[in-house]
Structures are given as structure tokens and as C-alpha cells.
Amino acid sequence: MLLVLIRTLVLYILVLFVMRGMGKREISQMQPYELAISIMIADLAATPMAELGIPIIYGIIPILGLLTMHILISMINMKSLRLRQFICGKPTILIYRGKIDENALKKENITINELQERLRGNNVANISDVEYAILETSGQVTVVPKPEKRLVTLEDLNIEAKYQGIPYELVIDGIIMDNNLRKIGKNYKWLKKEIEKFGYKPEEALLITVDANGNIFAQKKGVK
Amino acid sequence: MKLKRDFLICAIIIIIIIFLDIIINDHFEREMNVMQNNISDLQELVEENGNGKEKVEELKKNWERFDFIAAYYTEHNELEKVSLKLNLVKKNIEIGKNDMTVEYLEELKFLLNHICEKDKLSLKNIF
Numbered sequence: 420m421l422l423v424l425i426r427t428l429v430l431y432i433l434v435l436f437v438m439r440g441m442g443k444r445e446i447s448q449m450q451p452y453e454l455a456i457s458i459m460i461a462d463l464a465a466t467p468m469a470e471l472g473i474p475i476i477y478g479i480i481p482i483l484g485l486l487t488m489h490i491l492i493s494m495i496n497m498k499s500l501r502l503r504q505f506i507c508g509k510p511t512i513l514i515y516r517g518k519i520d521e522n523a524l525k526k527e528n529i530t531i532n533e534l535q536e537r538l539r540g541n542n543v544a545n546i547s548d549v550e551y552a553i554l555e556t557s558g559q560v561t562v563v564p565k566p567e568k569r570l571v572t573l574e575d576l577n578i579e580a581k582y583q584g585i586p587y588e589l590v591i592d593g594i595i596m597d598n599n600l601r602k603i604g605k606n607y608k609w610l611k612k613e614i615e616k617f618g619y620k621p622e623e624a625l626l627i628t629v630d631a632n633g634n635i636f637a638q639k640k641g642v643k
Numbered sequence: 644m645k646l647k648r649d650f651l652i653c654a655i656i657i658i659i660i661i662f663l664d665i666i667i668n669d670h671f672e673r674e675m676n677v678m679q680n681n682i683s684d685l686q687e688l689v690e691e692n693g694n695g696k697e698k699v700e701e702l703k704k705n706w707e708r709f710d711f712i713a714a715y716y717t718e719h720n721e722l723e724k725v726s727l728k729l730n731l732v733k734k735n736i737e738i739g740k741n742d743m744t745v746e747y748l749e750e751l752k753f754l755l756n757h758i759c760e761k762d763k764l765s766l767k768n769i770f
Contacts, residue, residue: 474715
């Protein structure tokens with residue numbers, strides 16, 4: 420029993436390390452070769468985990484082999500456009516200038532119903548609103564609406580936007596984020612002074628953030 | 644920079660696997676030669692109706708040393724088959740059943756060869 424647990428821990432740590440090395444994409448965003456490798460890794464890890472008669476190295480070596488292949492294919496993808504198109508495929512335009520491309524749908528085995536489903540998934544209920552619909556290599560559909568159906572932007576209204584930047588987290592769960600403090604050119608002394616205005620110390624905060632305009636959001640731990 | 648790092652990771656993994664393979668195969672061959680010699684000597688001794696007790700002990704000792712390390716990289720059931728046959732050889736020598744001993748020694752030879760051959764880098768094993 421303990422043996423199985425130890426083997427599971429070893430393989431879990433290895434798979435975690437390998438998946439981390441493979442990047443941060445979600446399953447739905449994976450390229451075909453990435454999905455194949457992920458499925459194979461899960462299967463390879465499971466067998467020596469439960470089968471005590473199989474040396475653990477029979478799981479470790481193939482997983483490392485797959486990681487190597489993944490890194491190599493990713494490197495090739497970065498360097499060669501032709502191989503990238505061969506390995507990952509090319510995006511397919513399903514709707515071109517407002518017209519459905521039947522041949523493209525047949526080629527990708529997508530029915531009209533599926534296309535409509537995908538468009539609805541992109542918050543487009545009416546197919547006549549679509550200028551372009553592109554089936555990406557990851558399998559997702561990107562929709563470009565017709566100009567008159569696009570959302571109004573500040574640029575359309577000739578309004579100049581004020582720079583907002585991103586808010587920096589200065590305290591998370593009572594832990595001071597020294598790096599972020601340095602990035603905004605402040606120090607602990609300043610933070611303490613600002614937070615004391617809320618009636619507590621930075622260490623007592625659940626979350627403290629500051630945006631580009633200097634607005635501070637602070638919430639104390641344990642407040643209901 | 645990232646490409647260089649990735650290339651380095653790939654190279655390290657491949658080198659480690661090749662290095663391990665060479666060490667393991669070398670260990671396999673060395674130990675197998677010793678044991679095959681042990682078995683041949685024992686077989687001759689048994690066929691001439693000699694006392695094989697000492698030889699079988701030597702073979703068992705060599706096997707146990709090999710088995711301890713081989714368990715890291717060979718399927719355990721293959722090793723168990725050899726251990727079982729070895730015990731049968733030992734028992735048959737003890738009770739003097741030489742004809743059965745020769746049969747088991749042949750099986751033992753085959754099993755050891757099989758273990759040695761099945762992990763060798765060859766087209767037959769790849770496909």
C-alpha cells in the first residue's frame with residue numbers, strides 16, 4: 420500500500436514538472452500534438468503507478484521522452500513556418516465576407532448547426548452579423564462581426580481614454596509583496612502609513628491593491 | 644535564450660537516457676555472462692553425476708546480486724520466473740534428481756537469454 424503511494428507521489432511530481440514545462444495552455448487551446456502528448460503522459464503514468472511488477476523507470480523514461488519530443492516540436496514550430504503548418508495545421512475561414520464557405524465546412528467536418536453553436540458560444544446569435552468566422556488550429560472559432568455590428572469603442576466616439584494600467588497587489592493574505600512595492604517606487608513605510616488610515620496594519624490585511632491613479636483598495640482579514 | 648534553454652533540457656534528457664542505457668546494457672551483459680558460465684559448469688557437473696551443490700549456491704548468489712539491481716529496470720515477473728527455476732534447480736540437486744535438474748537448467752538458460760535479449764536495441768524489439 421505504502422509502495423503504491425510512494426510510486427504515485429514520484430510519478431505525480433514528475434508529471435507536474437513535465438506539464439509545467441509544456442506551458443500554460445488549457446486543454447481546449449492545445450495544438451493537436453500537445454493534446455496527444457498530454458493524453459499519452461496520463462496513460463504512461465497510470466500504469467506503473469498501480470502495477471507494482473513494472474519498474475517505475477518504465478513510466479519515467481517514456482514521459483521524459485515525450486517531454487523531449489514536445490520541446491523539440493515546439494522549437495521547430497518557432498523556427499519553421501512550413502513545419503508549423505504541417506504539425507499544427509492552418510486556420511480555416513468558415514465565413515468569408517459574410518458568406519458561409521461550404522467547402523471549408525465539409526473539409527473540417529463541421530455542420531451548419533455546429534457552426535451556429537460555435538457562433539452562439541462567441542455571443543453571436545445571428546449569423547448575418549458575422550463578417551468572418553475562422554476555425555483556429557486549436558479548434559476554437561474566432562468571430563469578426565460586421566463593422567456596423569461591432570461594439571462602440573472610445574475611439575469611435577472620439578473620447579481620449581485616461582491611462583489605467585494594472586492594479587498592483589501590495590498585500591495578499593497578510594504577506595507584503597516587496598517586489599510590487601519596489602515596482603511602484605514605494606516602500607513599507609509608505610504602505611504602513613496609508614493602511615493605518617483604514618485603522619489596521621498591512622499584516623492584518625486580506626488584500627491591498629493600488630492602481631495607476633494611486634487609488635488603494637484594502638480589506639482586513641476576517642471581515643464579514 | 645529560451646530556445647537555448649529548451650535545447651539544453653532536451654540534450655540533457657537524451658544524454659542521461661543514452662548513458663543509462665549503456666550502463667544498464669553493460670551491467671546486463673557482464674552479469675549474464677557470469678551466470679551463463681555458472682549454468683554451463685553446473686550442467687556439465689550434473690550430467691557427469693557430480694555434486695552441484697556448491698555451484699548452484701554460487702549461481703544463486705550471483706543471481707541475487709543481479710536481481711537486486713535488475714529490479715529497477717526489468718519487469719519483476721521476468722525476474723521472478725528465473726528465481727523460481729533457480730529454486731527448483733537447487734531442490735532437485737539436493738534430492739539428486741539430475742534429469743530434472745538438466746531440464747530446469749535449460750529453461751533457466753532460455754529465461755536469462757530472453758531477459759537479456761528483450762531490452763537490447765534492435766529492430767525486432769523496436770517493432
